[in-house]
Amino acid sequence: VDGARFMAACVAAAYTASSLDEVLDAGLRFLPEKCDYRRVVEAVRAYHRSHPAEADFRACREMIAREFSDEEYPGGYHIVPNAGICILAMLYGKGELGRSIEISVMCGYDTDCNASNIGTILGVLGGLGGVPERYRRPINDLVTLSSVSGYLNLVDLSDKAKELGALSCRMYGGTLPGDIVCPRPGELRMDFPFPGSTHGLELSDKAEHTLRIVPGKAHSGAFCAELMTDGKRAGPVDLSFKAMLTRPDLHEERYDPVFTAKVNPGQRVGVWMKSEQTAPAAVTVTPFVRRAMTGERVNMPAAVLSEGEWTEIVFTVPELGGDAVHDVGWTVETKPDADPWVMGRVYVDEITVTGAMDYAVNFSLQREEFSQLTPFAFNDCAGKREGDAMRFTAEALPYMTGAQAFTGNYYLRDTAVSASVTVESGESAFVLLRGQGTRRYYALGFSAPGECAVLRYEDGRLTKLAAAPFVRQPGREYALRAEAKGEVLTLFVNGTPVLEASDSRYAYGMPGLGLTAAGETLWRALHISGEC
Known part of the structure; x- marks a missing residue:
């Protein structure tokens, strides 16, 4: 909590501050008078005042390792010594974004988090002109993320x-x-x-x-x-x-x-x-x-x-x-x-x-990349290509509230998603609409033996918006189609509308496929259409 307070206060102060010291002073005002986080910040600042040459950053790093040792703060990722590295890098880097990041990475510990905290503070403090060309040119305005939305993972700065x-x-x-x-x-x-x-x-x-x-x-x-x-x-x-x-x-x-x-x-x-x-x-x-x-x-x-x-x-x-x-x-x-x-x-x-947009996903063309199957992001499940189909498997997990494979535009509003599915084990098979993450989405499809349903997932809680009897034959392939138009959600099975529900909770989100519990399904002929 102390670290979150300090970093947030530093970023906020950087918008109007004229110096790095002013930024660090603002961060300290949000820390208790007696806490380890304040102690490491003040220790590094004091060391820098008495040893200000850039080459002294290595000796300052040794001081942090000695005074805030792994024995006292174990794990290599403890927030206290890593806070010291952040302060060290910004001071010895003279507030210059590129050099400060480079010093922080050379110091080790939690290199990615330290560099990102430093980059945020100094990026705000120095503005666009403070970002060196040697960083801007290779980045070329693009940053990649890792989340359940493949659409949001490619960021245009x-x-x-x-x-x-x-x-x-x-x-x-x-x-x-x-x-x-x-x-x-x-x-x-x-x-x-x-x-x-x-x-x-x-x-x-x-x-x-x-x-x-x-x-x-x-x-x-x-x-x-x-x-x-x-x-x-x-x-x-x-x-x-x-x-x-x-x-x-x-x-x-x-x-x-x-x-x-x-x-x-x-x-x-x-x-x-x-x-x-x-x-x-x-x-x-x-x-x-x-x-x-x-x-x-x-x-x-x-x-x-x-x-x-x-x-x-x-x-x-x-x-x-x-x-x-x-x-x-x-x-x-x-x-x-x-x-x-x-x-x-x-x-x-x-x-x-x-x-x-109006397009198909041909499973026979897809590749396994990063333990996933393009173009999906899987959560608590796995997908494997089998000819022109995708085998979707979810194992029983103690915390499971559902398994999802999301794809497509994160901001789709009126949407239609169709696919054919064979349930090989388990009881569920769903088309997902308006997914905003693994805990917020609609699911339309087979929910239990003899039943189909329209479900809403919200922060892990399941609400059954509509349900109807449906006798599904084991081993048979069924064509599912899920539509969202305004607040109306409609499920079709083999071309026939079987369920309709109204709900206003989610206005947009990703399409996908899912299960409510452990099971194995085979999907083919996925088609997605809609607009944002």
Whole structure:
């Protein structure tokens, strides 16, 4: 509790503080006069005052190990010595985010938590300008998380900054600047609102082409992306962003992250582009999507840019045969009308992904990654591919209130999910709607011998919203379809509506599959449609 108080107070103070000492003083005001946490903070600050050279951080680390030893604070992850490392790193790093994080990691102990606490405090204190380019460039605005929502696990930092700003305005009053436009939850908008914000855009070739964020050229707002081509070595280049990640995209596998696509068949993808060339040239733009499992590229109709004019290029993501979208992009090809042609620029702004989605999940294409089966995140259960089906297994656990496999957009509202299921053991098989985590969702399907039901899970508590008799034959495959329209939840079995319930608790969430208890089921022909 002391550590939570201290770190939260430091982050809050960093928004208005002018120095690191001011931040640390604010944190100390929230600690009891006599506590181990205060003792380690004050000990490190005192050591730094008498040994301020950066090279002295190693001796300070030895002091922490000696005065706040593993014998007194065992486990390697104890909060007290780790608090000392955080203070040490910020002081000897002189409040510079990059160097402070590097010192904290060199000191050992709980390296990831210490670095994240330091990064949060100093990131707020120093602002965007305090984040060194050696961190920003490789991160490229993208951070991966590990949670039960594969949709939320791929974070666009520019989008997240807008989201947090809007949340702050709703909670405390105020409005966002006019050029900050937030997308609807579940949709994407990449409009480069901040200096250097890249939204994770990538180039297939960085020798002949460069990408940077520039002011004063945008279709709307303050900034846009500028794609520059070297005329001496002109060639086509792909400009793209990741709609989801797979295992080969990652350099590190800690915490077993899973992902589901943020762009799906049926949705509308748009971008504004403008060509500015040093001499007459034809600039052709070919949109494409790339399949996540097969890697196959699917091209859309090409467009030709008019010189000096903004052009909107729009396409609808096609059905991909049950595969997912891995990346979305545009091939930009410049063909000069005549020599000499020195250099060309294409400006890019307002990349959007909007509208309803309608797609299948072909189990025969999926891969086992991070002990999961794409594109699902499993909780208290496991999934294995069997031909064109998925075997879904949950073992009896003392704390089990249900087993879930979530996928899809976290913000789906009106939704329809269909799949065929064979119950091989146990009594339950459910389609899940509007899942907001492992303890908040609707479940529609077979609930007990001779019964089907519509259930609501809320913080581990189960509420039966509706139930009806249904005699299920052992070993038979059944087609389940679950729909959510407004407050109405409907269950279909083999095309026939068998149950309807009304509930307003959850307005949006992920689709998925689930069990209420231990069991084994075989699922095939999963199809998801809906809008956010």
